[in-house]
Amino acid sequence: MTAVLYDIPGPKARARNAGTGVLGVVLVVALIGYVLYRLVVTGQFSAREWEWIQYSAIQRLLLNSLLATLEAFAVAAMLALVLGAVLAAGRLSEHRWVSRPATVVVEFFRAIPLLVLIFILFYGVSRSLNYNFSAFWALVLGLMLYNGSVLAEIFRAGVLALPKGQREAAYALGLRKTQVMTNVLLPQSLRLMLPTIVSQLVVVLKDTALGFLIQYPELLYQARYLGGQGQLGSPILPVAMVVAVIYIAMCLLLSMLANYLERRTRRNPKIAALDPAAKAKAEGELVAAQSAE
Amino acid sequence: MTVLLDNLGLFGQAFLGTIKLFVVAAIGSLIGGTILAAMRVSPVPILRTFGAVYVNTVRNTPLTLVLLLFAFAYPRLEIADLSFFTRACLGLIVYTSAFVCEVVRSGINTVPVGQAEASRALGFTFNQTLSSIVLPQAVRAVVPPLTNIEIALLKNTTIAAGFSVIEAGGIYSTLAERGYSVLVGLLWVALGFLILVIPLTLLQRRLDQRWSVAR
Numbered sequence: 139m140t141a142v143l144y145d146i147p148g149p150k151a152r153a154r155n156a157g158t159g160v161l162g163v164v165l166v167v168a169l170i171g172y173v174l175y176r177l178v179v180t181g182q183f184s185a186r187e188w189e190w191i192q193y194s195a196i197q198r199l200l201l202n203s204l205l206a207t208l209e210a211f212a213v214a215a216m217l218a219l220v221l222g223a224v225l226a227a228g229r230l231s232e233h234r235w236v237s238r239p240a241t242v243v244v245e246f247f248r249a250i251p252l253l254v255l256i257f258i259l260f261y262g263v264s265r266s267l268n269y270n271f272s273a274f275w276a277l278v279l280g281l282m283l284y285n286g287s288v289l290a291e292i293f294r295a296g297v298l299a300l301p302k303g304q305r306e307a308a309y310a311l312g313l314r315k316t317q318v319m320t321n322v323l324l325p326q327s328l329r330l331m332l333p334t335i336v337s338q339l340v341v342v343l344k345d346t347a348l349g350f351l352i353q354y355p356e357l358l359y360q361a362r363y364l365g366g367q368g369q370l371g372s373p374i375l376p377v378a379m380v381v382a383v384i385y386i387a388m389c390l391l392l393s394m395l396a397n398y399l400e401r402r403t404r405r406n407p408k409i410a411a412l413d414p415a416a417k418a419k420a421e422g423e424l425v426a427a428q429s430a431e
Numbered sequence: 432m433t434v435l436l437d438n439l440g441l442f443g444q445a446f447l448g449t450i451k452l453f454v455v456a457a458i459g460s461l462i463g464g465t466i467l468a469a470m471r472v473s474p475v476p477i478l479r480t481f482g483a484v485y486v487n488t489v490r491n492t493p494l495t496l497v498l499l500l501f502a503f504a505y506p507r508l509e510i511a512d513l514s515f516f517t518r519a520c521l522g523l524i525v526y527t528s529a530f531v532c533e534v535v536r537s538g539i540n541t542v543p544v545g546q547a548e549a550s551r552a553l554g555f556t557f558n559q560t561l562s563s564i565v566l567p568q569a570v571r572a573v574v575p576p577l578t579n580i581e582i583a584l585l586k587n588t589t590i591a592a593g594f595s596v597i598e599a600g601g602i603y604s605t606l607a608e609r610g611y612s613v614l615v616g617l618l619w620v621a622l623g624f625l626i627l628v629i630p631l632t633l634l635q636r637r638l639d640q641r642w643s644v645a646r
Binding site for chain 2: 144145147151155156158159162163166173176177180182246249250251252253254255257258261262263267340344345346347348350351358361362365374375378381382385386389390393
């Protein structure tokens, strides 16, 4: 895959590569070593800073906050999938009065920052319209609206990436519009887009951390709270390390599932025969969507 | 409308903060991402591994956590005293670089192998191959998704508002103190972002259409 840029190295290039390798290792090790050195010097690995991990109350607190994170993720993911399907159906509709509003909704929620959306729900709506959103619902609805819009685009790209013959053959067989969609196009495009959909769920999981900013008691919020406790020695760094490992492990597991599905779909000869440009475009949109938080 | 007009200074200052944060982080992430991409396509296996580990770790970390580390954990290391703004920039750069790297790398990989092989067969040196054959073709594939990533970065700057950086995402608290409607204020903020994002989206679409030449 990287063969584009260089030939198989000869003796001179091999020596040069080895030199670059050694230099790179030295630089990276020096950087990591310096951070570790600062961690040790400032006493982040002292027993006092790690005392908190022994208390069962704190362990329970962290476990509960992990469950709160997962709860927000599960509800938001479910709702976003439903909303995505509805909006995608709307955008694919042949009636202008359906497809236009759906397009506006999708573009609007993709353009405004998710955090502003959550703030609108949590601070704006609750104070001005006197309807009290709990932090949980503000977070979940925000995640639903944003990720639902992104998923709508993914679903739509999946349906559009299918060969035209599929739709034409289905119409020729006398199927109705709904039947064409539900029996022919959707099953194929879902299979095609499954890896992308799972990758988007990673984004939902990552974004639950925004609950921290509206005091929803999820993992990151509790980490900040514990890190500020003076009687525990304000162990913000140790707590953050533990929480980071938990987040990365959860997201990595989902990402690995997505990669596995991706490899499996790529092996499928039917999907391999699809127009590569359409698929590449859909995937390009995804990488960008994933960097959104 | 009164909410906006009465607080024009506040809105101006906040959006200026957003744009400053965006420009610094965008330039930083382009540089960082290109270095990472260079590592990931380099002929040195260990550099490729470093690049892959970095990208996979950062891509699976919430940005809020990255910013929290820079805002509250970094001062504990007592290395150098940096302002909240600088630390927010660093956090955004660390996070966005991983995504830029992926886009640049996949862009390089879209150039068919035959292109580089043909140029080497014609006697081009490595630098000539890279600068006049591979990169001009890779840019076409890279720029549209890169614009998408920078749009996402612009929206992500709002999270820095949660960590004491003067930023459009944080307007609501000052408005609440001054007794204005938070909802209306936040809707103006949303509109402000629409105004900032839509030109970038249109630019991205145009580049996409102009450059998505069939190979």
